[in-house]
Amino acid sequence: MSNSVRFLLNGLTEVAAEAPPDLSVLQWLRTHCRLTGTKEGCAEGDCGACTIVLADAHEGALSWRAANACILMMGQVHGKLLVTVEGLADGALLHPVQAAMVERHASQCGFCTPGFVMSLFAAYRQGEAPETEAIHDALAGNLCRCTGYRPIVDAARDALPSGGIDRFTPMEPAIVASLHAINNAGALDCVTKHGRFTAPRTRADLARELAANPEARIISGGTDLALDITKRHQRLPHLISLVSVPELRRIEVSDIEIIAGAAATYAELLPHLAMLDPSFEVLLRRLGSRQIRSLGTIGGNLANASPIGDTPPALLALGAFVRLESAAGSRELGLDDFFTGYRRTALQPGEFIESVRIPKPAHGALFRVDKISRRFDQDISAVCGAIAFSLRDGLIHAPRIAFGGMAATPLRARHAEAALVETQSFERAADALAQDFQPLSDFRASAGYRLQTAQNLFERWRLIAAEART
């Protein structure tokens, strides 16, 4: 058992013995360590000014990812290498991504610059190719309000081909050994006068902790939960983390289904869900930024029961199931029955989502998901719609249609489904949608826009069906 948060900070061992469970890494870096290169812009994961890089030891090597320090709690970095912008230079020698940013004049006021440098550093360490699409993907979670993006993209093109060699390269074996030593010391249970952060290692221990501590909050990636702290100014004195339970991170793929442990991240799931349809890959690439996708989990996206979460419409259309577990046992529930009201679910006290079972569309069946948001990258959906159906003798069979952003929960469009079967007309099904949903107006979209946009998706889906028939 480890009773303090331990990790490597820029290569050196760090022990945060008294860190409150709801203290963000950003606050700790800036106030405790006086490492003020990491900036606070939005404090909600949107601007990327606070980007740091985490590395995990896995099979003798390090895997690197960018993360937002503003929505990362201290317990989440236990057993990892944490790199800040101060850790990149080798003495007086700038890191290749820093040197490229200077060379390309890619900074003006400089407020966003450490965040861009760290996003590029993560891409650099992962050996990313200097291709435009990959660079845009790496930088989509970083906002700059004065330089303009072209010189930053140019700097990325210059730096990325250097092949991931830098001051961390010779340190890797020692870093891996140190991280293994921390992780081999047992599960984290950090109890301080400010509260408790626990990261059980088994499902049974997790279930026991949840049963014994009904007031505790589950934290998975923390990309939603952290906003309760940074934006709603709540104190969360007891957090129980899911991510150290290996089964909750598993991804099992068979001919008929994908089973995703609830704590599998979007980054981990992306290549598998992309196999279901290219539109699923597009959806996931537009879900937050790399920083968000490296931490955010599929279980968190369902448990928060947001009406505008992106995976629920796709999973409802695919007929997914959730496995719920507690100290009392486990049960499987169709996702149709999981969302019970606005931000309410069928989860009982002490219960957690263990996994999500996603049936693959049968041979010849069609599946498609479409997200409409005001901004293409890193924006929440105004409307998200998904459809799955098969064609039998050219006729549409057993359609499942679901929408987010149209009601208090992600929801099937039962009237539209029935109309599609009965009339075989996407136009009539679109008309029937008005019986399914009376959406709200808010700052993302008006009710009229939402309904019209959702109905327009039926025209897109009609074309897909027509193409499949030819």
Ligand SMILES: Cc1cc2nc3c(=O)[nH]c(=O)nc-3n(C[C@H](O)[C@H](O)[C@H](O)COP(=O)(O)OP(=O)(O)OC[C@H]3O[C@@H](n4cnc5c(N)ncnc54)[C@H](O)[C@@H]3O)c2cc1C
């Ligand atoms: C900048 C930004 C952009 C975002 N963009 C998008 C977007 O485009 N689309 C989108 O859908 N979402 C988006 N999100 C929201 C968020 O990233 C996702 O909902 C994510 O999937 C949440 O997962 P998590 O692991 O981080 O959940 P957490 O924050 O850890 O948890 C969320 C809630 O679910 C509970 N919980 C988590 N896992 C479980 C479980 N297994 N069992 C029971 N309860 C559990 C927690 O207690 C908490 O109440 C964005 C968030 C940010 C900050």
Ligand code: FES
């Ligand atoms: S401060 Fe904006 S993403 Fe963290």
Ligand code: FES
């Ligand atoms: S350099 Fe000023 S915000 Fe980017």
